Amino acid sequence: MPATEPTWVEKLRTDLSHFHSPDPKSTQFPMALATVADGKPKVRMVGHADLLFMSHARRYAILIGTDSRSPKAEQVRANHNVELVYWFEKEREQFRITGDSFLVDSNSSDAVWLNERGRYLSTLKPGRKMDYARANAPGTPVGTPMGNKSKQLPGPEDFDDSGPKKDTHQQALDHYALLVVIPDTIDWSSERQQGKRKLWKFDEEADEDLADEQRDIQWPEQDLHY
Numbered sequence: 010m011p012a013t014e015p016t017w018v019e020k021l022r023t024d025l026s027h028f029h030s031p032d033p034k035s036t037q038f039p040m041a042l043a044t045v046a047d048g049k050p051k052v053r054m055v056g057h058a059d060l061l062f063m064s065h066a067r068r069y070a071i072l073i074g075t076d077s078r079s080p081k082a083e084q085v086r087a088n089h090n091v092e093l094v095y096w097f098e099k100e101r102e103q104f105r106i107t108g109d110s111f112l113v114d115s116n117s118s119d120a121v122w123l124n125e126r127g128r129y130l131s132t133l134k135p136g137r138k139m140d141y142a143r144a145n146a147p148g149t150p151v152g153t154p155m156g157n158k159s160k161q162l163p164g165p166e167d168f169d170d171s172g173p174k175k176d177t178h179q180q181a182l183d184h185y186a187l188l189v190v191i192p193d194t195i196d197w198s199s200e201r202q203q204g205k206r207k208l209w210k211f212d213e214e215a216d217e218d219l220a221d222e223q224r225d226i227q228w229p230e231q232d233l234h235y
């Protein structure tokens with residue numbers, strides 16, 4: 010992580026750190042993800058898995074766990090453009106984050122990202138992990154034949170004392186994907202302070218060799234009318 014982070018990153022991290030999920034089974038911050046399907050928007054809720062700095066690319070990445078068979082994954086493969094919306098009720102702040110994206114799934118060849126994928130899957134609660142082990146692809150009609158998989162839902166035989174058995178982890182790994190969003194525009198607004206709005210846009214031209222403490226230069230800030 011750079012010594013000094015861009016203002017929007019600091020704000021987002023602070024707001025996320027104040028979030029306490031009312032549901033112990035689902036601890037990720039809920040937000041909206043928009044993809045494009047045949048030129049039209051598709052929006053749904055997802056959970057924020059992480060925000061990290063990719064030091065090799067000198068870019069920030071927002072991670073979302075998903076099923077590689079889901080419609081949203083298909084849409085991202087066809088069109089990388091995505092948008093995220095976070096709404097922080099307590100702070101009364103909205104972040105609309107536009108960016109490019111890519112999927113890390115079982116077909117990926119990047120060893121570092123594949124390792125990260127396995128790591129994030131390991132952090133999921135057993136029930137969540139089971140969602141990814143299911144033979145049915147999300148969004149397919151009930152009653153659809155399940156190909157060569159013989160079971161629809163995992164049963165008690167799929168668990169041992171420490172959670173899902175290894176083969177279930179492996180089955181989940183077959184389907185679990187990380188959606189990596191690379192933000193380029195952040196449209197932030199506050200419903201407090203009589204309405205305040207700011208825009209940060211990533212400057213591709215800014216010197217890539219900037220020292221960490223100058224990171225903000227790559228993210229120039231503009232005040233907007235609310």
Ligand SMILES: Cc1cc2nc3c(=O)[nH]c(=O)nc-3n(C[C@H](O)[C@H](O)[C@H](O)COP(=O)(O)O)c2cc1C
Nearest residue numbers: 039053054055056073074075076079080081082148
């Ligand atoms: C609060 C909430 C959090 C969710 N988190 C995720 C998530 O992190 N990843 C995911 O793939 N789906 C998540 N979902 C389910 C998606 O919204 C669901 O897959 C969607 O309804 C349909 O996705 P599709 O566009 O791929 O068909 C979440 C749903 C809710 C209500």
